[in-house]
Amino acid sequence: MADCIFCMIANHEIPSNVAYEDDRIIAFHDLDPQAPVHVLVIPKKHISSLDDVKEEDQELLGYIMFKIHEIAADLGLENGYRVVSNNGEDAFQTVKHLHFHILGKRKMTWPPG
Ligand code: AMP
Numbered sequence: 046m047a048d049c050i051f052c053m054i055a056n057h058e059i060p061s062n063v064a065y066e067d068d069r070i071i072a073f074h075d076l077d078p079q080a081p082v083h084v085l086v087i088p089k090k091h092i093s094s095l096d097d098v099k100e101e102d103q104e105l106l107g108y109i110m111f112k113i114h115e116i117a118a119d120l121g122l123e124n125g126y127r128v129v130s131n132n133g134e135d136a137f138q139t140v141k142h143l144h145f146h147i148l149g150k151r152k153m154t155w156p157p158g
């Protein structure tokens with residue numbers, strides 16, 4: 046979708062620090078981390094929020110949930126992590142493209158050195 050910053054990230058039109066990517070999802074480090082590890086996982090398909098998930102998105106949503114633990118493991122979060130999704134105004138959703146925050150305690154290895 047035009048003017049959606051996360052669609053631009055998914056399309057590599059603007060740079061991001063990618064943690065994981067395949068044909069359906071991309072995970073990238075949050076610009077303004079609220080934890081030592083803070084990664085956002087998004088579908089490449091534009092879905093504004095959980096309120097806009099359609100019947101045909103069920104498998105994609107399951108896939109995101111399935112991949113989150115693999116991405117967390119790759120980030121070294123063996124001792125646990127939080128998964129948060131802010132949806133709508135009352136939840137202070139600022140970017141209107143569905144995303145799941147992975148928040149963990151392990152120190153970031155980025156930037157290197
Ligand atoms: P939310 O409040 O759940 O909508 O969170 C949106 C998140 O996106 C915030 O934590 C922002 O720091 C993050 N964010 C916004 N723009 C970018 C960007 N270009 N690259 C990485 N993270 C971003």
Ligand code: ZN
Nearest residue numbers: 049052091142
């Ligand atoms: Zn989008």
